[in-house]
């Protein structure tokens with residue numbers, strides 16, 4: 198699929214981890230590399246889409262002329278940026294590994310080492326994707342799920358709860374799948390279908406995801 202099949206479409210993509218500050222030098226984060234989201238962005242741009250890529254801290258780069266990149270740090274910043282662009286998007290793909298919780302208070306000064314134990318109170322972050330589902334008008338909405346048990350059932354539940362059109366499931370049980378590496382093994386789940394794909398590079402996985410979305414939009 199090397200034609201410009203997404204010409205005229207605006208695709209909003211979230212990518213990477215979020216970092217939630219504890220104090221001026223420390224944060225809570227995760228091992229997401231941002232590779233999957235950047236690969237989807239590149240492929241969508243190659244297909245002619247106008248891509249808005251909102252990424253948490255990631256060493257991935259792109260200078261594709263169809264991609265506008267916004268770099269954010271925390272879930273709250275990602276939320277704000279997403280909803281500057283969501284209304285106008287035709288397709289929205291949430292591949293970011295957003296932290297579920299953030300420190301309730303960010304210490305103004307570096308926390309000193311003192312007691313043997315230290316408690317940091319966390320509060321729930323906004324669910325960006327769930328909010329996209331609630332505010333859905335015309336958008337074809339795609340989420341990701343990384344499950345360790347009852348994967349398909351949990352992914353289906355998420356599809357419904359977040360009002361998604363499809364969900365991409367990565368299994369942690371599959372070697373080479375997930376978060377950090379450059380390969381991934383996915384299942385695509387819609388209301389009525391489950392489609393399994395073999396282990397591939399994230400570049401190839403991005404093609405499978407976008408081809409699947411195009412088929413759904415056209416039918």
Ligand code: C5P
Pocket residue numbers: 211272291292293294295296297322323324325326327339340341342343355
């Ligand atoms: O519920 P769970 O975190 O497993 O859902 C994963 C999906 O939700 C991913 O697509 C992720 O990008 C999105 N998400 C989000 N904002 C959050 C948490 C998850 O957009 N705060």
